[in-house]
Amino acid sequence: MRLRQSLLVLLLAATSFAVFAQEAPSPDASPISNAPDTSQPEDRATTTLKVNVNLVSLYFTVHDKRGGLIPNLTKDDCSILEDKTPQKIKNFSAESDLPLTLGILLDTSGSQQNVLPMEQQTGSAFVKRILRSKDEAFLVSFDVQVSLMQDFTSNPRLIERAMDEAQINVGGGSGGVPGIGQGPVPVHGTPKGTLLYDAVYQVSNDKLRSETGRKAMILLTDGEDQGSSYKITDAIEAAQKANAIIYVLLIADRGFYSNYGYGINLGYTGASAMKKMADETGGRMIDVGNNGKKMEAAFQQIEDELRTQYLASYTPTNNKLDGSYRKLDVSCKGDGLKVQTRKGYYAIGSPEDSQGQ
Numbered sequence: 224m225r226l227r228q229s230l231l232v233l234l235l236a237a238t239s240f241a242v243f244a245q246e247a248p249s250p251d252a253s254p255i256s257n258a259p260d261t262s263q264p265e266d267r268a269t270t271t272l273k274v275n276v277n278l279v280s281l282y283f284t285v286h287d288k289r290g291g292l293i294p295n296l297t298k299d300d301c302s303i304l305e306d307k308t309p310q311k312i313k314n315f316s317a318e319s320d321l322p323l324t325l326g327i328l329l330d331t332s333g334s335q336q337n338v339l340p341m342e343q344q345t346g347s348a349f350v351k352r353i354l355r356s357k358d359e360a361f362l363v364s365f366d367v368q369v370s371l372m373q374d375f376t377s378n379p380r381l382i383e384r385a386m387d388e389a390q391i392n393v394g395g396g397s398g399g400v401p402g403i404g405q406g407p408v409p410v411h412g413t414p415k416g417t418l419l420y421d422a423v424y425q426v427s428n429d430k431l432r433s434e435t436g437r438k439a440m441i442l443l444t445d446g447e448d449q450g451s452s453y454k455i456t457d458a459i460e461a462a463q464k465a466n467a468i469i470y471v472l473l474i475a476d477r478g479f480y481s482n483y484g485y486g487i488n489l490g491y492t493g494a495s496a497m498k499k500m501a502d503e504t505g506g507r508m509i510d511v512g513n514n515g516k517k518m519e520a521a522f523q524q525i526e527d528e529l530r531t532q533y534l535a536s537y538t539p540t541n542n543k544l545d546g547s548y549r550k551l552d553v554s555c556k557g558d559g560l561k562v563q564t565r566k567g568y569y570a571i572g573s574p575e576d577s578q579g580q
Contacts, residue, residue, distance in 0.1 A: 277544055277572070279305075280536040281553065281564055282318070282437060282468065283505065284528045288559030292531045296555055301562075303537060304552040310537040318534045324375075324434045325353070325360040326426050326467075329386065330444035330474075332366040332417040333393040338474050338513045342443045345515065347383040349522040353529070354379045361430060365422035366392040367450070375430075416449020420458040423469070423500070427461035438467040439506070439529060445475035446493020455496055459503045464569050470525050471497040471508040472518060505565035528563070544572030 281303070285293040298315035327346060331339065354360055354377065362373040362385045373385035423440065431438050440462065448455070462469055473494060494510065501508040509524065511517040539549070547570050553562045 277539060277542060277570060278313075278536050279310075279539055279568060280466075280534060281551070282532050282534055283553055283562050283564030284532055285555050285557075286561045286563065287557070288561070292527060293555075293557070293560060294531050296533065298535070300557070301533070301535065301553065301555040303535065304554075305539050305541070305549050307550075307552070308540055310539060312535050312537050314534070314536045316534050318437070318532050319530045321534075322436050323353075323355075323358040323529060324431065324436065324438045325350075325358065326430060326438075326440045327360060327362045327382065327386075328422055328426060328440055328442045328444070329362065329364045329372075329389055330366070330417065330419070330442070331364045331389050331391050332447075333391060334417070334445050334447060335474070336391050339389065339391060341513065341515050341518060342474060343386045343389065345518045345522060346443060347379075347386050348519075349526065350382045350386075351379040353526050354382070362386060362389075363422060363426055363430075364389050364392075365418050367416065367418065368392070369418055369422045369425055416451075417444075417447055418451045419444060419446070419448040420451035420453045420455055423458035424453045424461045427458070427465040427467055431467045432461075432465040434465075437529070437532070438465065440467055440469045441525065442469065442471045442497070442500075443474055444471065444493070444497070446471065446473055446497035448493075448496070455500065459500055460569070462500075462504045463565060463567065464571065466565075466568075467504065468506040468565070469501050469504040470506040471501050472521050472525075473497055473508055473510040473512075474518065475510075475512060503566050505563060507563065539570070541570070544570050546571055 285296060287293055294317060296317075298312050301312070301315070303310045303312060327350065329342060329346070335342070350360055356377055359375045359377055360373075360379075360382055361371065361375050362382050364370050364372050372389060373381050376382065419442075423442070426440060431440070453461075475493065494508070498508045507525075507528075509521040511521050535553075541549070548567050549570055550567045551565065553564050554560075555562055
């Protein structure tokens with residue numbers, strides 16, 4: 224009887240060891256998933272729904288009727304409409320400490336000859352104030368070509384050095400590597416004028432689109448574009464797809480246009496285009512002319528806004544990722560409160576989704 228019991232124990236032990244040897248993964252094997260099998264036909268609808276759900280995140284600032292920033296709103300104070308349809312806000316927070324990715328775009332065309340030193344000095348001081356160790360900034364100049372003067376860095380001194388090295392360029396363009404690389408960006412045909420729209424388009428796609436979190440471009444320019452391959456609508460769309468806010472410091476030496484043949488009848492026309500670009504992406508255009516004090520105050524306003532933002536997110540009721548443009552309307556309760564945010568977004572899916580469209 225004892226012999227039978229011993230044999231039975233040995234048999235059970237051997238069986239257990241065999242089962243363990245078959246089921247235990249090797250150290251190099253992929254982790255075993257306990258998730259339900261979604262390869263069966265009845266689960267395909269659930270899988271598709273999970274893939275197609277798109278969380279929309281909006282950064283915005285709120286001003287009172289005097290222009291002052293409102294910092295203490297809650298989710299119940301604000302509402303979001305997408306294509307005039309109310310959306311349920313899932314997450315809402317006041318964000319002053321999230322990492323910031325900042326692109327400085329410096330106009331170095333001939334029309335900025337008299338104001339470039341002011342831009343360099345005030346812009347460097349701004350970057351020195353706003354940039355922290357977890358933030359990143361880069362500097363791009365644009366004239367008859369688009370050049371990366373300083374790539375991503377958390378060191379404001381590198382931005383300052385690159386800004387000091389910027390020079391007015393009214394000559395012909397030169398060759399370079401495709402995209403925003405170190406050096407000039409090639410343009411089609413004979414480059415001429417000020418490639419402002421090309422700069423915004425290329426920075427949006429090549430520098431900001433792959434970044435996460437808060438992203439902003441600050442344009443130091445008179446707003447006049449000449450010779451860009453892309454239109455203003457292309458530049459705005461690229462910035463919106465990159466979820467980047469555009470601030471424009473309109474720095475225009477009005478005398479230049481009278482003295483250098485831009486024509487009294489034609490006049491200066493950059494303001495309306497820059498206001499459209501800023502408004503559509505949730506930023507602002509601030510006209511500083513060629514006044515250094517106004518420029519310092521404008522940089523301070525931008526810094527305050529970037530440090531007094533709200534972040535709201537929601538899952539849109541229209542969950543189709545069809546690449547269509549969705550109009551947004553954000554409002555907050557209060558006497559005369561004005562919300563500053565982007566006007567819409569593009570419902571873009573994953574690369575696999577877009578290939579099937």
